[in-house]
Amino acid sequence: EVQLVESGGGLVQPGGSLRLSCAASGFTFSSYSMNWVRQAPGKGLEWVSYISTSSSTMYYADSVKGRFTISRDNAKNSLYLQMNSLRAEDTAVYYCARLAAAGMGYFDLWGRGTLVTVSS
């Protein structure tokens, strides 16, 4: 089955760190660029970060730049998001999302998300 499964969410104190993982299966992970998208409780979708197939290119939203780091391990079919210096406003469900075929700008596969709560 083609799917993405996120893990690693939880409760963390402000200023703390957390590492999210996304396990891909059912498709050739190394052929797709990947992204993280988040959604704060009751709010809209917010793109967080992008990584190319070979990890040569990464982009970040201004709201997380300098604090979050995206990475991937194609041998393990896994995507990661290292989140440091967490703030209350980072509280959200974090989705792993696959960018459709090369040159296409939309997400054609999403995970079910993992909840990150930043609170003391």
Next chain:
Amino acid sequence: SYELTQPPSVSVSPGQTARITCSGDALPKQYAYWYQQKPGQAPVLVIYTDSERPSGIPERFSGSSSGTTVTLTISGVQAEDEADYYCQSADSSGTYVVFGGGTKLTVL
């Protein structure tokens, strides 16, 4: 930073046509995409490259583009279409992904 603007809410009766707009300065240069999201679920793509419909999406969903505005049209709305809808595109450079604020579609 670049923004896409959607109306917060749209309400229609069953069988009527719902139109949800999304405005952004870069839309004449960048494709738009639409997602449907129901409570507690991940988003689902319903329109790509302005007007194409993925397999499995009902024909009542369509998309169009005119200048700086794209529109998602749902013809013959059904109760199951009640959901949040998000447009998505990229900034003028094509580097950064942007989502609209979302529109809550209510089926009366």
